Amino acid sequence: MLSYDELTPPERELWNAFPEGRQVDLRPDDSEGDRPVAGGQWGPERTVRAAVIAALLLGAHGGEPGAVACLRLTGARITGRLDLAGAQIGHALWLAGCWFDERIELYGASTLSIAIVESRVPGLEAGSTRVEGTVDLRGSLVEYTRTSPHHSTVTALSLINARVSGAVILNRARIDAPGGWAVGAGGLVMEGGFFARRLIAHGQVRLPGAQLPGGLFMNGARLESPGPRGVALALNSAVASTLDFSRGFTANGTVRLRGARITDSLTFEGAVLNGPPGGGGPALMAMLMQAVDFDLVLARRPSGPVDLRGAQVSYLHEGEHSWPDVVELDGFSYGSIKEGEAGERREAVGSRGSVAHRIAWIRRGPGYSPQPYEQLATWYRTVGHDDDARRVLLAKQRHRRGTLRPAARAWGHLLDATVGYGYRPWLAGVWLLTLTLLGSLVFRAHTPTAVKPGEGAPFQPLVYTLDLLIPIGGLGQRTGWYWTDTGVQWLAYTLIAFGWVLTTAVIAGLTRTLQKN
Numbered sequence: 001m002l003s004y005d006e007l008t009p010p011e012r013e014l015w016n017a018f019p020e021g022r023q024v025d026l027r028p029d030d031s032e033g034d035r036p037v038a039g040g041q042w043g044p045e046r047t048v049r050a051a052v053i054a055a056l057l058l059g060a061h062g063g064e065p066g067a068v069a070c071l072r073l074t075g076a077r078i079t080g081r082l083d084l085a086g087a088q089i090g091h092a093l094w095l096a097g098c099w100f101d102e103r104i105e106l107y108g109a110s111t112l113s114i115a116i117v118e119s120r121v122p123g124l125e126a127g128s129t130r131v132e133g134t135v136d137l138r139g140s141l142v143e144y145t146r147t148s149p150h151h152s153t154v155t156a157l158s159l160i161n162a163r164v165s166g167a168v169i170l171n172r173a174r175i176d177a178p179g180g181w182a183v184g185a186g187g188l189v190m191e192g193g194f195f196a197r198r199l200i201a202h203g204q205v206r207l208p209g210a211q212l213p214g215g216l217f218m219n220g221a222r223l224e225s226p227g228p229r230g231v232a233l234a235l236n237s238a239v240a241s242t243l244d245f246s247r248g249f250t251a252n253g254t255v256r257l258r259g260a261r262i263t264d265s266l267t268f269e270g271a272v273l274n275g276p277p278g279g280g281g282p283a284l285m286a287m288l289m290q291a292v293d294f295d296l297v298l299a300r301r302p303s304g305p306v307d308l309r310g311a312q313v314s315y316l317h318e319g320e321h322s323w324p325d326v327v328e329l330d331g332f333s334y335g336s337i338k339e340g341e342a343g344e345r346r347e348a349v350g351s352r353g354s355v356a357h358r359i360a361w362i363r364r365g366p367g368y369s370p371q372p373y374e375q376l377a378t379w380y381r382t383v384g385h386d387d388d389a390r391r392v393l394l395a396k397q398r399h400r401r402g403t404l405r406p407a408a409r410a411w412g413h414l415l416d417a418t419v420g421y422g423y424r425p426w427l428a429g430v431w432l433l434t435l436t437l438l439g440s441l442v443f444r445a446h447t448p449t450a451v452k453p454g455e456g457a458p459f460q461p462l463v464y465t466l467d468l469l470i471p472i473g474g475l476g477q478r479t480g481w482y483w484t485d486t487g488v489q490w491l492a493y494t495l496i497a498f499g500w501v502l503t504t505a506v507i508a509g510l511t512r513t514l515q516k517n
Contacts, residue, residue: 002055010045010076011052018056018091020067027075027097036120036141039099042077050082050102057089057111073098084109085125092133095119107158113166116140127160127184134166134192135159137173144177144203154180156203159188167192167214170199177203178226185210196221204253206234215242215264218249225253230276235260245271246295252277254304257286267295269317275304283324286311294334296322308332323361330369337379355380355388359395368403370396390423397423431502432469439465439495446488448481455480468492469499 007015014024026046055061056071074096081102089111096117103123106114113133116124120141137157144156156177159168168190175182182203188194193214194207199221207216216235223232232253235243238260245255249271257266266289275283283302287309294313296306298321305326316334339354362372373396380389394416401412443461450459457480464477483489 002052002060007052008044008047008049011048014048014052014071014073015056015061018061018071019069021070021072023072023074023094024076025074036097036099036118039077039120040101042099046075046077048073048076048078050078050080050100053078053082053093054084054087057084057091057093058087059090070094077101081105084111087111123156125155125158126162127158129159129162131162131164131166133164134169135164136167136169138169139172140174142173142175144180154203155184156181157183157185159183159185161187163189165191168194168196170194170196172198174200175203176201179203181206182223183207188212190214193217198222200224201232202226204231204234206231207238208234208236210235210238210240212238212240215244216240217242217244219244219247220249221245222250223253225251226277230254230281231256239263243267243291248272248299250274251283254281255284257284257289259288260286260290262289262291264291265293265295266291266313267293269295269297270299272299273302273304273306275302282307284308289313293317298322323364325364326366327361327364329362329365329372329375331371333375334379355391359392362395363399368399370400373399394423431498435469435495435498436462436465439468439491442488442491446483446485448483451480451482465495468495469502471496471499471503 004012004015010024010026017024026048053071053073062069070092072094075098076095077099078095079101081104082100083105085105085107087106087109089109092112092114094113094115096115096119098116098119100119100121103125104116104121106124106126106129108128109126110130111132113136114126114131115134115136117136118139121137121143123144124137124142126135142156144154154177156175158181162185168188170183173196180203182201183205185207186209188207188210190210190212191214194210194212194216196205196216196218197220199218201221202224204225205223218233225232230253232251232255234256236256236258238257240260240262242264243257243260243262243266245251246267246269249268251272252274253276255273260266268284273283275281281304283304283306285307287307289308289311291311291313293315294311295317297317297319301321302324304324305328306324307328309328310331312333314335315338316336317338319339337358358376362376365372373392377389377392377396380386380392397412398416401409401416404412440461443464448459448464457477459481460477463475464481467475467478478492483492
């Protein structure tokens with residue numbers, strides 16, 4: 001138990017100020033160059049033992065009547081470990097511009113607001129902590145120094161299974177845990193927002209299963225995860241109102257959103273998704289993700305694959321730089337597509353170029369899957385662009401053809417050339433007109449022989465050609481005449497074969513179209 005006589009002058013100043021919540025500022029009058037990064041050289045006139053802070057927070061010196069006790073300290077070097085694991089803390093903590101020699105331990109504690117701003121902290125363990133207020137680390141440097149006794153993974157800032165009734169604020173903070181977790185907050189339950197604007201993190205930022213009803217805001221943040229398959233950000237199965245990764249957000253590592261549920265917007269507008277260094281993994285993994293508004297209008301193309309299998313969104317915003325060389329879209333569904341660059345949005349319909357662009361990003365998937373084509377065609381039909389929908393379904397059949405056996409592939413080529421798999425039936429008319437013209441010209445230049453001289457109608461080249469091309473019924477010309485010229489006779493056989501092929505292709509193509517539509 002500390003006694004007042006054992007306290008140093010700066011500790012006594014803090015002790016006396018605590019009951020009234022007064023701030024103690026240990027910075028010299030000339031504070032030029034007085035940054036916490038140099039706090040390790042601060043002398044005894046600016047040094048406070050962590051044991052003194054712990055004693056005050058645990059009630060060693062009660063508050064004054066009519067005042068709210070609070071520990072407010074600026075510009076101090078704090079020696080020893082601030083160990084409050086499991087404690088019931090009834091006072092708020094506000095530290096600014098401070099240097100901690102050792103890691104802060106709050107595991108399992110129950111406390112009011114914690115603010116450690118513009119400070120240097122060699123790790124903060126707040127797993128399973130209950131915070132009635134805010135956790136504020138604005139502008140601070142949090143770096144891993146050694147493994148926490150409560151968690152085997154290297155973690156600079158741990159909020160695993162913590163509950164925070166207010167906000168978590170990491171704006172302009174720098175968190176370093178190379179090879180480990182910069183932030184570990186799996187199972188975090190919050191009532192306020194999680195703000196990490198312009199955060200710089202070296203190591204993984206992990207919030208799997210977190211509940212963030214106030215949203216997660218990381219616009220302008222930079223996340224660095226070393227290694228060929230490094231994860232920069234993990235939000236698997238998280239539930240949030242908003243995920244904002246916009247305006248300069250950069251992830252050098254995979255962003256994982258598998259199974260995340262976003263009740264409002266998920267935005268990467270103006271973001272950079274580089275994927276793991278060396279291209280060893282995906283830039284974005286969002287399988288089974290659900291969101292209302294999904295903005296993927298990036299600053300430049302992702303350097304790794306984007307995986308959206310099974311994801312569901314109501315509004316998809318995409319642009320020139322949204323899609324990398326590999327995109328997995330099987331099961332991805334959306335209600336509307338809007339295109340454009342940052343700050344500009346328009347409905348993505350109305351031009352052949354837009355259809356070709358979307359077919360191209362479907363084709364970037366590894367292998368053939370019909371669902372992305374069907375989804376895109378359904379959307380085009382919903383907005384009244386049936387011609388574009390047919391173009392998409394034609395592209396689907398052409399993609400599928402590459403997966404078939406040689407015989408089926410040859411039949412597919414024939415269906416494509418003759419009727420466009422039923423989505424271009426006018427092609428059959430073009431073929432019929434061309435063959436009719438060819439036959440009429442050739443037959444007009446030659447004289448046939450009557451099967452029964454003097455009987456039947458006179459020879460008419462046009463009617464004779466049509467009689468050959470129409471396999472059902474007859475016009476009376478084909479059975480009344482024959483050819484002695486072998487070349488002309490083979491032309492007649494060819495026209496008969498083409499007639500059957502065209503008829504079969506038209507029936508097959510139209511049947512497929514009617515079944516799909």
